[in-house]
Amino acid sequence: MLELKDIECRYGKISAVRGLSLEVKEGEFVTLIGANGAGKTTTLKCISGLLPAAKGTITFQGKDISNAPAADILAMGIGHCPEGRRVFPYMSVEENLEMGCYLRKDKDAIHEDMEQLFDRFPVLKERRKQAAGTLSGGEQQMLAISRALMSRPKLVLFDEPSLGLAPNLVDRMFQIVRDIRDQGVTVLMVEQNAYAALELCDHAYVLESGEVTLKGTGSELLENPNVREAYLGT
């Protein structure tokens, strides 16, 4: 479905990702793990068109999308749920969701999708008129995930969905991501919480200073002594 070949991304003269190749098959749950600064977020930004690739090609469903504008990539079906500040703080929950489908014109279907998401996350429905900045961290993350789904993506990129959440919420968040995959949306997730990510995913790639150093199924990597030592602390 998605294929990256020999991608290089630079911030000025510093290359954050070098010669990276990876593949995501339709219906899969793939994770990228690695330490801070390994180039995980950069890779996602490059896929969604927020950052140009200096070299290499990205193909999505057989089409070359390297260096296409972000809006086009989104319209083709790649949703991105970025890390960090995840919501528009002064907009209401509902308005945040509307922003997620900014490029869509089908009003009725948008409304339906929104109601479905409200069924899945009743807490968002309760607060639909409330400014998103007043939600708790977990609620904001639910909103961010919901917003990414509003564009009806075929593939969603999640960047650190567990970042900054209380431990009990982390499990919940991974379960949500898993549910999304089970409903037929392909998922590419970046995570620092390597153990949880490897347990849930189908395939995983380990990134070290901008390069893929290991790849395999989730369970293979969980057994790998190097991974255990570097990321799982055992």
Place this chain on the structure above:
Amino acid sequence: MTSPGTNRLAMGRFAPFAVLAFFALLPFWMTDQYFLHVLIITGIFIIAAISLNLLLGYTGQLSLGHVAFFGIGSYASALMSIGFDLNVFGWMLVVTPKPVWFCILCGIFVAGLAGWLIGKVSFKIRGAYFVIVTISFAEVMRLVALNWIDLTEGPMALNNIPPLTLWLPFAGETTFWSKVPNYFLVLSIAAICFEIVRRIVVSRVGRAVIALRENEPLAMSVGIDVTRYLLIITVISAAMAGAAGGLYSHYVRIIDPDVFLFIFTVTMVIMVVVGGKGTLWGPIVGGLLFGIMPEALREFAAPEVQWIIYGVAMIIVLIFLPQGIVPAVGSWLQSRRHGSEPPATPEPPGAKGAADPS
């Protein structure tokens, strides 16, 4: 609270008509010509402040040279109405005097074009660069107006600028010599600008730039072509400032390069910030306050003392109502309506904690 579609707008449904009616009836009992003059000048600056608010309040981009668009609008409009000859690479361009309404439209167009140019060069890299580009632009325009004596008369000023002549129902062909017609003209243009901004804010373009102001990376990730929307808003804002400039030149009927002075930009920024940036009423409240206060103080205080009072008033407002007067009044009204329920607004944008995960 600054977002469109929230319940804060409920209070705004009838308020615009009430305010408009109040100001429309004002000249019928307020016959003091001097006070009308103050209101006209204040109104012109409110239009400029409304245009600045569109840019500063809703997109978060600070134009510290906003007076440039005001000045360009006033010079363009004045020159068209007086007529001029210009030697363009050996080819004489002769412009005969045109009707004033047409000149004001030209001023709006030229100011919008200037906004497009400035936006085009500075929005690839936003934020501080935009501030610097706009400051320099205003200063360059002032120097051009000062030194291009063939065209602008430089420090000798453009004078004898004709007032607006319009065909009006009941009155026929009317020249706007006196205060009252000018007052209604400024009032109607201000009302139109208010309505334009109100519609933009709830439109797709408005949504896009508000999203940009709140969270730029996120706005890009939902597929918003940030630069394009910023450019659209800048052109509209500049054109509106140009309209204010045109009104100014045909009301005051003399302009000199001082219309490009930095102090006028500062006045607009103060009006917007004190009134409440990113609110529809902010520039109006701030504009009335800082337009009328100097006149109200004139009898009691010497000019130097006035400036001190002016400054102190601004500091007090910003300490106690950091978001400006309008948001403060709005949340006070809301908390009264809902009793003890906390207002559904996050902390000010400065407090990043509002958006951080807990």
